[in-house]
Amino acid sequence: MLKIWSMKQQQQKNEAASGQAKKKKVTAAQLRVQKDLSELSLPGTMKTTFPNPDDILNFTLTITPDEGLYKGGQFNFSFAISQNFPHEPPKVKCKEKIYHPNIDLEGNVCLNILREDWKPVLNLNAVVVGLQFLFLEPNASDPLNKDAANDLMSDRDRFRRNVRSSMGGGQVKGESFDRVLLK
Amino acid sequence: MAATMQPEAVRPSMNGESDFSRAKWAYLDSFLSRPGAYSDPEMFVPGEIPVKSISESAQILVIGAGGLGCEILKNLALSGFRNIHVIDMDTIDVSNLNRQFLFRAKDVGKPKASVAAEFVMKRVPGCNITPFVGKIQDKDEAYYKQFNLVICGLDSIEARRWINATLIDMVDDEDPDSLKPLIDGGTEGFKGQSRVILPTMTSCIECQLDMHAPRAAVPLCTLATIPRQPQHCIEWAHIIKWEEERKDIQLDTDEPEHITWLYQKALSRAEEFGIQGVTYSMTQGVVKNIIPAIASTNAIIAASCCNEAFKLISSSAPSLGMPGTNNYMQYTGDAGVYTFTFEHQKKDDCPVCGNLPKDLTVDPEQTLEELIESFAARPESQLKKPTLKTEGKSLYFPYPPSLEEQTRPNLKRKMKDLLSNGEQLAVSDPAYPISFRYNVSFS
Ligand SMILES: [Zn+2]
Numbered sequence: 126m127l128k129i130w131s132m133k134q135q136q137q138k139n140e141a142a143s144g145q146a147k148k149k150k151v152t153a154a155q156l157r158v159q160k161d162l163s164e165l166s167l168p169g170t171m172k173t174t175f176p177n178p179d180d181i182l183n184f185t186l187t188i189t190p191d192e193g194l195y196k197g198g199q200f201n202f203s204f205a206i207s208q209n210f211p212h213e214p215p216k217v218k219c220k221e222k223i224y225h226p227n228i229d230l231e232g233n234v235c236l237n238i239l240r241e242d243w244k245p246v247l248n249l250n251a252v253v254v255g256l257q258f259l260f261l262e263p264n265a266s267d268p269l270n271k272d273a274a275n276d277l278m279s280d281r282d283r284f285r286r287n288v289r290s291s292m293g294g295g296q297v298k299g300e301s302f303d304r305v306l307l308k
Numbered sequence: 309m310a311a312t313m314q315p316e317a318v319r320p321s322m323n324g325e326s327d328f329s330r331a332k333w334a335y336l337d338s339f340l341s342r343p344g345a346y347s348d349p350e351m352f353v354p355g356e357i358p359v360k361s362i363s364e365s366a367q368i369l370v371i372g373a374g375g376l377g378c379e380i381l382k383n384l385a386l387s388g389f390r391n392i393h394v395i396d397m398d399t400i401d402v403s404n405l406n407r408q409f410l411f412r413a414k415d416v417g418k419p420k421a422s423v424a425a426e427f428v429m430k431r432v433p434g435c436n437i438t439p440f441v442g443k444i445q446d447k448d449e450a451y452y453k454q455f456n457l458v459i460c461g462l463d464s465i466e467a468r469r470w471i472n473a474t475l476i477d478m479v480d481d482e483d484p485d486s487l488k489p490l491i492d493g494g495t496e497g498f499k500g501q502s503r504v505i506l507p508t509m510t511s512c513i514e515c516q517l518d519m520h521a522p523r524a525a526v527p528l529c530t531l532a533t534i535p536r537q538p539q540h541c542i543e544w545a546h547i548i549k550w551e552e553e554r555k556d557i558q559l560d561t562d563e564p565e566h567i568t569w570l571y572q573k574a575l576s577r578a579e580e581f582g583i584q585g586v587t588y589s590m591t592q593g594v595v596k597n598i599i600p601a602i603a604s605t606n607a608i609i610a611a612s613c614c615n616e617a618f619k620l621i622s623s624s625a626p627s628l629g630m631p632g633t634n635n636y637m638q639y640t641g642d643a644g645v646y647t648f649t650f651e652h653q654k655k656d657d658c659p660v661c662g663n664l665p666k667d668l669t670v671d672p673e674q675t676l677e678e679l680i681e682s683f684a685a686r687p688e689s690q691l692k693k694p695t696l697k698t699e700g701k702s703l704y705f706p707y708p709p710s711l712e713e714q715t716r717p718n719l720k721r722k723m724k725d726l727l728s729n730g731e732q733l734a735v736s737d738p739a740y741p742i743s744f745r746y747n748v749s750f751s
Contacts, residue, residue: 149698149699149700149731149732150473150477150699150732151697151698151699151732151733151734151745152469152470152473152699153469153473153514153659153660155697155699155734156659156734156736156743156745157659159695159697159734159736159743160659160736160742160743162695162705162707162708162711163693163695163705163706163707163736163737163738164738165707165708167708167709172708172709172710173708173709173710173711174710175710175711175714178702178705178711178714178715179700179701179702181697181702181705181711208466209465209466211517212465212517212520227529229532229548230552231548231551231552231555233528233532233547233548233551234528235527235528235529235532237527240525240527240528241524241525241526241527243525244518245517245518246518267527267529268529268532268533269528269529269532269533271532271533
């Protein structure tokens with residue numbers, strides 16, 4: 126009898142242990158993103174949207190620059206963070222087709238910390254600041270859109286005109302762009 | 309001469325086993341049945357005790373039955389371990405056969421864990437290996453509880469982080485058996501590392517996350533504008549061209565048609581820029597991020613892992629990973645043969661071992677708002693703007709504003725409607741460098 130009793134105790138213990146283990150734990154990546162979000166500081170020109178608030182690994186960042194050549198436009202970036210975060214950087218893409226020397230027509234972004242210079246110590250705030258900077262200081266020396274980079278380098282006025290017409294949904298060199306103007 | 313060097317004590321008489329069958333372990337018994345130069349007389353009593361520890365009482369779990377796993381299983385069996393479990397979810401591919409030596413051509417398509425177990429058991433009679441074909445996440449704490457030691461031979465960082473967090477959360481201060489040393493081996497080409505982690509006591513996988521150098525990436529603009537190497541053309545086809553022309557099709561790196569498409573795009577780009585060397589197999593390698601596996605690196609790292617396991621279980625010599633001592637061995641074999649062993653320090657702000665989950669009793673009828681107010685009053689955590697989340701649900705985020713708005717209605721809801729008894733709750737606050745985790749039980 127004693128033996129049976131001790132077996133029963135063991136059984137209960139096992140059940141309790143397995144019952145608890147099946148409850149999902151917060152993953153290390155989620156913990157880190159939660160921390161990063163709570164430390165985010167967004168200026169008035171940026172806001173986030175979470176299609177599903179329970180999934181903090183996927184969201185949209187909207188940038189509405191209030192100075193520079195892209196002033197008056199509204200640009201959406203999708204953030205997709207994997208369970209390997211922060212070992213891997215977040216995957217960030219521009220959701221609109223825009224005319225920008227560092228963003229290609231598919232929305233790929235050339236920002237060093239999103240790829241070759243990413244380090245686990247960097248956080249989401251660093252990425253957000255980096256994206257904002259791309260609109261204030263488009264950079265012709267890291268081109269993803271070669272035409273736009275050439276325009277920026279050779280003729281800043283023409284570049285400025287192209288930015289304006291592309292933001293209005295117009296064409297630049299036969300390529301049509303998404304309308305991103307706020308009004 | 310060599311034979312007479314063996315002292316009599318190397319063959320302790322074992323119950324149920326003749327001296328004859330023990331004779332084949334003579335090379336191990338020379339370590340187990342007499343003190344060695346480094347053995348600690350207080351820890352190590354030569355003879356039957358360590359022999360039995362290795363051959364009878366030790367239950368070892370091996371995670372991964374690939375390049376490292378084959379070596380680890382073979383080494384453990386030949387080190388006298390007889391109770392081994394192995395987990396692997398993969399099946400054998402023809403490309404594994406050159407180095408995963410427990411597999412033969414006839415095994416292609418079969419699960420790695422079962423074929424490896426069967427092979428080793430056949431070659432080393434008396435050794436029991438129990439395979440599990442599946443994911444480590446399929447098993448619960450009751451399963452991991454049965455082992456004395458876990459050895460990982462994995463190529464996935466995500467899986468390492470999972471087993472690390474699981475073993476850390478299992479540690480119960482009242483129960484010495486709940487502490488399972490974790491030995492982790494890893495290789496990448498000619499480089500590798502082995503490390504020993506005592507969960508909650510020494511630096512963990514999460515503390516050491518920065519030791520895994522992210523894959524050297526080429527700037528996107530280089531790929532887009534001035535490719536210099538054949539690999540740049542392949543990456544361009546993979547990252548940029550596919551999205552441009554076939555974005556509605558999910559790229560499947562095991563689908564020959566997809567690889568052929570990428571290969572042809574890469575080839576024409578390479579011709580455009582006068583770059584030589586793009587091949588189909590290089591395309592496959594770049595796209596699948598295959599780093600050539602070197603058999604000798606696997607052998608060296610697995611030997612180091614099993615050596616540590618042998619020392620930990622038998623106490624016959626000091627092992628890597630004791631608190632305050634070296635716990636990390638780095639091996640480099642591409643420019644000569646070099647190893648460097650050091651102590652990786654535990655991080656106080658480690659999100660996994662820096663703050664172990666605490667038990668928290670919550671009134672299920674209480675609202676979330678009331679719980680947050682009680683947090684502010686708790687002396688150990690005077691939280692100002694706490695963010696609360698479970699694995700599946702965002703309870704409350706004071707920032708950013710959109711999430712605040714979406715989670716605000718939860719403040720008025722009762723705790724029993726937001727989480728279930730036993731669930732884990734993560735709380736972070738800008739005032740603290742680390743997040744707190746609580747295992748919630750309802751009062
Ligand atoms: Zn840690």
